[in-house]
Amino acid sequence: MFERVAAIIREQLNMENADIKMQSSFKEDMNVDSLDLFELVMALEEEFDIEIPSQDLEQLITVGAVVEYLKNKGAE
Amino acid sequence: MKTRITELLGIEYPIIQGGMAWVAEHRLAAAVSEAGGLGIIGAASAPAEVVREEIRKAKKLTDKPVGVNIMLMNPNAPEVAKVILEEGVKVVTTGAGNPARFMKDFKDAGVKVIPVVASVAMAKMMERCGADAVVAEGTESGGHIGSATTMCLVPQVADAVGIPVVAAGGIGDGRGFAAALMLGAEAVQMGTRFIVAKESIVHQNYKDKVIKAKDIDSEVTGMSTGHPVRQIRNPMTREYLRLEKEGAGLEELESLTLGALRRAVMDGDTVNGTLMAGQIAGLVRKEQTCREMIEEIMREAQMLLERKADLRI
Numbered sequence: 001m002f003e004r005v006a007a008i009i010r011e012q013l014n015m016e017n018a019d020i021k022m023q024s025s026f027k028e029d030m031n032v033d034s035l036d037l038f039e040l041v042m043a044l045e046e047e048f049d050i051e052i053p054s055q056d057l058e059q060l061i062t063v064g065a066v067v068e069y070l071k072n073k074g075a076e
Numbered sequence: 077m078k079t080r081i082t083e084l085l086g087i088e089y090p091i092i093q094g095g096m097a098w099v100a101e102h103r104l105a106a107a108v109s110e111a112g113g114l115g116i117i118g119a120a121s122a123p124a125e126v127v128r129e130e131i132r133k134a135k136k137l138t139d140k141p142v143g144v145n146i147m148l149m150n151p152n153a154p155e156v157a158k159v160i161l162e163e164g165v166k167v168v169t170t171g172a173g174n175p176a177r178f179m180k181d182f183k184d185a186g187v188k189v190i191p192v193v194a195s196v197a198m199a200k201m202m203e204r205c206g207a208d209a210v211v212a213e214g215t216e217s218g219g220h221i222g223s224a225t226t227m228c229l230v231p232q233v234a235d236a237v238g239i240p241v242v243a244a245g246g247i248g249d250g251r252g253f254a255a256a257l258m259l260g261a262e263a264v265q266m267g268t269r270f271i272v273a274k275e276s277i278v279h280q281n282y283k284d285k286v287i288k289a290k291d292i293d294s295e296v297t298g299m300s301t302g303h304p305v306r307q308i309r310n311p312m313t314r315e316y317l318r319l320e321k322e323g324a325g326l327e328e329l330e331s332l333t334l335g336a337l338r339r340a341v342m343d344g345d346t347v348n349g350t351l352m353a354g355q356i357a358g359l360v361r362k363e364q365t366c367r368e369m370i371e372e373i374m375r376e377a378q379m380l381l382e383r384k385a386d387l388r389i
Contacts (some may be wrong), residue, residue, distance in 0.1 A: 031302075033302055034173070035194055035195045035197070035198060035222060036176075038195060038197040038198045038201055039197045041197070041201070042197045042200065042201070050151065050242075053176065053205070054174050054176040054201045054205050055174070055176035055177050055204075055205075055207065057174060057176075
């Protein structure tokens with residue numbers, strides 16, 4: 001799951017060589033802004049065939065939080 | 077003129093006035109609505125009770141709909157949302173964030189919600205959470221900006237969503253209005269031109285700066301902070317950019333901008349104030365009433381569209 005999320009981040013945000021860890025914070029460590037986050041969420045929805053309501057965006061602070069969120073959503 | 081936006085909002089002309097902080101108060105908003113567009117009160121960082129007063133004062137000046145812009149990053153956004161519901165405001169535009177948490181309450185009360193977006197993904201997300209339309213705002217706009225231009229953003233957003241699109245950023249006359257229609261928009265939102273409206277309470281010094289601004293006088297500060305702001309260059313922006321280049325921290329940079337918009341709008345401080353305006357300031361040449369502006373834009377757009385109707389490719 002982590003690897004797939006990391007791959008999507010690298011592809012969607014054009015960060016091919018980024019060092020992505022579970023604890024990486026989008027804002028602080030990766031300089032990802034709110035528009036990037038919208039972009040990422042749309043891609044995650046497509047990849048995992050789920051819907052992420054936009055009010056849930058606020059909790060997606062780190063890569064780990066995204067992985068955890070997807071697991072809770074039953075994403076496979 | 078009829079578009080899905082005029083139908084949605086019950087207005088005569090598809091021109092929306094931007095919810096500019098400090099500038100978009102009740103007199104300007106009421107004048108735009110009275111002239112057939114949609115006036116917007118910019119709640120910005122004002123206390124909720126001040127917003128309530130502004131709404132009530134606008135209602136005394138016009139029976140036509142007047143909207144409110146909520147700045148979602150503001151900690152008091154929930155109180156402002158409550159005031160909007162209590163005062164029976166029918167249109168809300170939202171900026172600086174995600175309006176999802178207020179969407180249900182607004183929809184239940186029949187409030188039309190029009191988020192300002194700066195990307196296709198955000199527009200899609202807003203449509204899904206129930207937005208009635210979106211304002212696709214290009215980087216030509218004044219104040220807080222995204223990075224895509226109006227020319228590129230509007231057609232992409234129009235392709236991506238089914239709800240009507242309002243074009244904003246760089247539109248100041250009939251040519252811009254007609255171009256926005258060609259890009260797929262069904263209305264425009266304008267801010268900069270209305271700064272110099274006769275009904276605008278903006279200090280004369282500020283209005284003069286907008287009127288005198290040339291094409292290259294537009295400057296973006298705050299790129300390094302992640303919150304870029306477009307304004308007319310002045311000693312304050314020069315100092316800001318110098319500090320930014322030197323790698324100054326957020327605190328030092330904010331000491332320059334704190335209260336700077338208020339200083340410009342209310343006190344006419346064009347040296348230490350923030351003269352927020354879009355790139356189109358270079359095209360804005362005179363003070364007029366909101367009615368004169370709107371009617372001129374519609375007349376010009378009509379003429380242009382008719383003239384071009386004969387073109388054959």
